[in-house]
Amino acid sequence: MTQVETIPHAVSDPHYIDRERYYDRAFFDLERARLWTHTWQMACRLEEIPAVGDYVEYTICDQSVLVVRTAPEEVKGYLNACRHRATQLALGTGAFRGGQIVCPFHGWRWNLDGSPSFIYGAEGFEPACLAEQELRLRECRVGTWGGCVFVNLDPDARPLLEALEPMPSLLDPLGVDRMRVYWWKAVRVRANWKMAQEAFMEGWHVMQTHPQLTLGRPDSYRADSLEYHSYANGHSGFWSKPGMRPVWDAEHEVDSIIASSRLLWEGLDAMTLARDVHVLESLRNRPYEPGGFGSMLVQAIYEYAAGANIPLPMPEDPAALVRWGGVFYIFPNYFILPQYGNALIYRSRPDGDDPESCYFELWSVTIPPAHEPVGRPEFGGVHAPADAEAWPMIPLQDFSNIERQQRGLHSVGFDRLRLSSAYEDGISNMHRELDRYLSH
């Protein structure tokens, strides 16, 4: 039986979150010891390692894992330390050519399957030091889902798909596994990794943070236009309530939908891409029954995909398409925002050892036309949160609040965050799942 401990700053009332959870060193160390070394986490996209021998180094806090394609249909994760004197075997991303993983210090080598292939100077060691089982590269757990490799440093962790429940059932019908990287950038934000990601765990900040998306009508932008769901395992999601748009202008329905889609494309270049704006524009003057624009749009999106040879899957249950435009949070730090054949993806990680800095990545992904060659994704670099050259308008607006929140936490006049039970339970749900990890 595992021992349940009382942890500092635990969530005792789901409507309040202690501020210390975002900056306290002891709390951060507890996360490092009990969350990050025991939870499944997205390590890389599968298209980063297309060929046998390709690798990506994934780092979390002070841990480093080499995610390696060891066979056409096999990926392994190796803990990144030479069995001799701990040298990290590889950094960044690249390929182990000739099928050899080589320590740069004394030239000890391993095959892609983790077995030692050459031990230079072996004659100088006690034989017991060099037993094959001693020298094999240490592995971590690896699983794949949604076009990504996930790793878990806990050998006793439950299977990935069990930990992800119920998110695959919500997202698989939308074809997320077929999507590939269109662009990928990162930002260092002076805020705790949770503070950064919580900016994306509710949608009612749009009225104030992204005023352009209200189309000049902030007064009619309804906070209750989205439905929120908290799930087991810390996951959550939200999407539009059926038949309800935050900006509802019955007389100019089509114009306002097209205008907001164009703003999403211009302001984000994700979820809605140029080709989708093009499809929407083609519908501007097409007649439809009252309330029937949505189904006409769905039909047009699928017709375009068919014509462009884009394998956009049709869900068995068409009601799944209500989740287009939604936000899906996968505990502890991964988000998918699917729309049409595209998605925006976020990942938030602690930035090294600093509780008040995080490394936040954004991917815009899309289903490419079938048979179109897809290369390894090009990383677009790390940019400052206020870099208007690097970031479109929408992320700029989000980032600007996050650092102000982190600083505000330290105010002597502030004690704890208060959460909406209707709109922000996903945040509370995440913290409660976090406490389950921290207390074992």
Added chain:
Amino acid sequence: MVLVRIEPSGLRLDVPEGESVAEAAWRQGYQWPTTCWGQADCMVCRVEVLEGADAVRDAGSEELDAVRRKLSPSLHRPGTRLACRLEVTGEGVVLRKEGVRGPAPRS
């Protein structure tokens, strides 16, 4: 697939499109000198292109940068390339590389 000749051994090596000379050699069981195994780090696999310079791909920025930073100036020769990055596009290529050995005969 292109046949490349290695001097002074006179060995011949099949190099398919898209694979480097050293990787093709390792895959086929040749011994081709290296210590870093294709990380463009050790400079041990380097060759001189003796013939067929127009039938090899130009060095990319990664290779040029590695050679500039990691190959001692006194070891630079005209036509020096890293075999772990060298790709061949046509017949007639002859490389100079000491210490290459062919695959061991099957026992």
